[in-house]
Amino acid sequence: EWVKPSRRPRTYQSYEQMIRCHVLPSPLAGKLLTQLTPQQLQAFFNEKRRAEDKPGLSPRSVEYLHAIVRKALNHALSLGLVGRNVALLVELPRAVYDEVTPLTPAQAQAFLDVASGHRLYAVYAVAVAMGLRQGEALGLRWEDVDLEAGELVVRKQLQRIEGKLRLVEVKTARSRRQVSLPSVAVAALREHRTRQKVERVRAGDLWEDTGLVFTTEIGTALDKGNLTRGFKCLLKQAGLPDVRFHDLRHTCASLLRAQGLDHRLIMETLGHSQIGITMSLYSHIYPAARREAADKIDEILH
Incomplete structure (x- = not known):
């Protein structure tokens, strides 16, 4: 309970789920903190790792679980309940990040063309155009x-x-940001607002005035799962790869970078807390841009 006041509800819920599903059913649950050894923790995390011949957690999930255990032991150390944090002596598998797959400029346009007739076209336009x-x-x-x-x-x-x-509030100060709207997003939002007003009249007493831009046809908040299912259908209609909704964010960053925008400006647009995140994850270079770079070298050397 000590962590609850200092964490966002979603984060606390995630911590609680990881402890309940992975720590409490394990042999660690019966150990006194003072009896816990690095070897026992190492064996626990080794057992949690996914392998070819057994199910388990991904390296990133193991890393996350380790961070939770490490924080708990740090708190115990600060209270004088243990003499050292044995979690610091555990070696973890290196986390491998999933390869991100932004849409190419042509694919992004094809997707928006197909989505243009959808009642939630504006949410897709905002995701692609603003990340x-x-x-x-x-x-x-x-x-x-x-x-x-x-x-x-x-x-x-x-x-x-x-x-x-x-x-809820966005997670960091960088995430809270003011963003300029490209004309494609302004036009989409204007049309969406007009449609929403019609839906409001049609819904009558059923309408819930949440003030949200993107809602159901009776004004309630949209569930991510429902939006994702609609997104997948549009991808299929457009004959595009089965990417995630989050890849529209990658697409925006890559489109901006392909136009020569500075990493720091992209960072501010996307709301990243560190420029390293922008540079390592979101600066995908399209083949045409790579070809242009090679051609520039040819111009210099020939």
């Missing part, structure tokens, strides 16, 4: 959007916490 996270897009409120000035402020995100959809 908003799915929760940020679904957490947008009309009070955060100024279509006349062509600006919006990312303040909230929509999350499912303990089975309920809730609006």
Whole structure:
């Protein structure tokens, strides 16, 4: 319970689930903290690793579980309950990040062309054009959007916490940001606002005034799962690869980089806390851009 006041509800829920599903059913649950050894912890994490011949956690999940255990033991150390943090002596498998797959410029345009007739076209346009996270897009409120000035402020995100959809503050100060809207996003949002007004009249007393930009046809918050299913259908209609919704964020970053925008400006647009994240994960180079780089070398050397 000591961690609950200092963590966001979603984070606390994640911590609790990892402990309940992985630590409590293990032999570690019966150990006194003072009796816990590095060897026991190492054996625990080794057992949790996924291997070819057995199911288990991915390296990233093992890393996350280790971080939770390490923090708990650090707290115990600060209270004088243990003499050292044995989690610091454990070796973990190196986390391997999934390869991200942005859409090419042609694919992005093809996707938006197919999505243009969908009632939620604007959410896809915003995701591609501005790189908003799915929760940020679904957490947008009309009070955060100024279509006349062509600006919006990312303040909230929509999350499912303990089975309920809730609006919460974005995670970091960098995530809270003001973003200029490209004309494609302004046009999409204007059309969407008009459609939503019609839906509001049609719904009558059933309408729930949440103030959200992207809602169901009765004004309630959109579930991420439902949005993702619609997204997958549109990808299939467009004949595009089966990418994730989050890959629209990668697509935005790659489109910006292909136009020569500075990494720091891309970082601010996407709301990253560190420029290293932007450079390592989101600066995909399209083949045409790589070819252009090679041609530039040829111009210099010939």
